[in-house]
Amino acid sequence: MTGATDTASRQLMSRARELFPGGVNSPVRAFGGVGGEPFVVERGEGSRIWDVDGNEYIDFVLSWGPLILGHAPRVVLDALEDTMRRGTSFGIPTELEVRLAELIVDRMPHVEMLRFVSSGTEATMSAIRVARAVTKRDVILKFDGCYHGHADSFLVRAGSGVATLGLPNSPGVPEALASLTLTAPFNDLAAVERALSQHDVAAVIVEPVIGNAGFIPPDPEFLPGLRTLTDRFGALLIFDEVMTGFRVAYGGARERFGTVPDLTTLGKVIGGGLPVAAYGGRRETMECVAPSGPVYQAGTLSGNPLAMAAGIATLTSLTPDLHDRISAQTLRLVRGLVESAARHRVPFSANAAGSMWGFFFRAEPVRSFSDAKTAHAEHFRRFFHAALELGVYLAPSPFEAAFMSAAHSNDDIALALERLDEAMRRIGAS
Numbered sequence: 001m002t003g004a005t006d007t008a009s010r011q012l013m014s015r016a017r018e019l020f021p022g023g024v025n026s027p028v029r030a031f032g033g034v035g036g037e038p039f040v041v042e043r044g045e046g047s048r049i050w051d052v053d054g055n056e057y058i059d060f061v062l063s064w065g066p067l068i069l070g071h072a073p074r075v076v077l078d079a080l081e082d083t084m085r086r087g088t089s090f091g092i093p094t095e096l097e098v099r100l101a102e103l104i105v106d107r108m109p110h111v112e113m114l115r116f117v118s119s120g121t122e123a124t125m126s127a128i129r130v131a132r133a134v135t136k137r138d139v140i141l142k143f144d145g146c147y148h149g150h151a152d153s154f155l156v157r158a159g160s161g162v163a164t165l166g167l168p169n170s171p172g173v174p175e176a177l178a179s180l181t182l183t184a185p186f187n188d189l190a191a192v193e194r195a196l197s198q199h200d201v202a203a204v205i206v207e208p209v210i211g212n213a214g215f216i217p218p219d220p221e222f223l224p225g226l227r228t229l230t231d232r233f234g235a236l237l238i239f240d241e242v243m244t245g246f247r248v249a250y251g252g253a254r255e256r257f258g259t260v261p262d263l264t265t266l267g268k269v270i271g272g273g274l275p276v277a278a279y280g281g282r283r284e285t286m287e288c289v290a291p292s293g294p295v296y297q298a299g300t301l302s303g304n305p306l307a308m309a310a311g312i313a314t315l316t317s318l319t320p321d322l323h324d325r326i327s328a329q330t331l332r333l334v335r336g337l338v339e340s341a342a343r344h345r346v347p348f349s350a351n352a353a354g355s356m357w358g359f360f361f362r363a364e365p366v367r368s369f370s371d372a373k374t375a376h377a378e379h380f381r382r383f384f385h386a387a388l389e390l391g392v393y394l395a396p397s398p399f400e401a402a403f404m405s406a407a408h409s410n411d412d413i414a415l416a417l418e419r420l421d422e423a424m425r426r427i428g429a430s
């Protein structure tokens with residue numbers, strides 16, 4: 001397998017760099033976390049993708065999570081073909097949005113009412129607007145290393161230690177706004193309690209399993225602890241399930257961990273690869289959103305029929321049995337990777353929750369973003385490029401998660417492990 005240095009990719013990337021900042025339409029795609037140049041993808045099918053030079057890869061990024069059925073699943077293509085013939089967008093209520101919302105509410109009964117939007121960023125920014133309106137408070141608390149999209153309130157330098165008033169880590173975020181976002185270390189309930197006792201906080205927003213600092217699961221007492229603390233101090237608890245939704249369990253984080261949030265944001269899987277996200281929660285909370293209430297939020301393509309059809313096809317296919325099967329494949333891969341690292345004496349840890357997984361080149365458990373930052377960055381970089389050269393596509397950053405799909409067969413897992421073992425051998429030999 002040659003990497004992404006062949007002519008067709010290069011030619012296209014040189015044109016792209018003239019058109020887009022960094023040649024990409026989202027920064028994580030630019031290989032900034034691993035060096036080198038991204039390949040240009042031509043097509044995907046099932047568990048595989050091909051670049052414009054004909055190189056084939058087993059794909060564990062799956063468009064950063066949405067493709068839980070794999071690339072171009074027949075059931076989604078058929079739904080799109082059937083839907084598009086009747087029109088692609090109306091800006092008028094359709095039956096499709098009702099059906100997708102009913103599928104979500106059926107699996108997540110704590111989401112009694114929701115609103116569809118077109119990106120996870122829209123979902124999270126709307127959820128904190130609702131929380132601020134309902135509590136009449138301005139301050140929010142997020143966790144170091146958690147990513148909730150690029151709305152101004154979330155682009156705050158993650159302070160270490162106890163909740164810290166962030167300074168803009170992205171120019172253009174007014175300090176007055178950044179100062180309304182506190183941060184705390186993940187899995188640190190004492191830091192959360194200190195922050196909530198010192199500030200009137202509207203909401204605590206958390207990825208129930210972090211997928212944006214590498215893969216970091218919550219300590220058993222963390223999420224229940226957040227529920228207790230937010231209840232005590234009158235803040236809303238927001239589970240940002242854009243990534244964990246329908247991945248860490250059939251019914252998402254509430255089903256896996258038992259803690260019930262006040263608001264939930266969703267995305268990725270519920271669109272099956274098309275632009276869909278949502279925010280929702282208890283009826284009396286959501287009824288404050290216009291037009292039933294005064295909190296304004298809107299979107300031209302919200303509930304887009306094609307996106308709804310892809311989401312319906314995806315969630316309808318994702319039965320509890322299928323979810324369990326994908327989760328079992330994920331565990332097989334993670335266990336194989338851990339065995340490979342041990343065989344080659346490479347300091348390494350890997351973990352999974354349902355069909356979401358991740359790894360660090362660090363032997364000790366990773367419980368926070370500051371732990372994650374001590375993992376061996378050079379080993380990750382070399383492992384990523386060796387895997388790519390051998391035909392396995394992993395997320396091009398140590399601060400991302402990996403995923404699994406229904407299309408990844410036993411043979412795919414065996415082949416991936418064979419290739420990743422060779423990549424690990426090269427790390428062990430270095």
Ligand code: KE4
Pocket residue numbers: 026027028029064118119120121122124147148149150207211212240241242243244267277400401
């Ligand atoms: P979007 O605005 O990118 O649709 O969703 C933002 C978002 C919100 N919440 C969580 C937990 C998320 O993971 C995301 C987006 N995730 C990144 C990957 N870690 C999307 C990939 C990208 O930024 O290009």
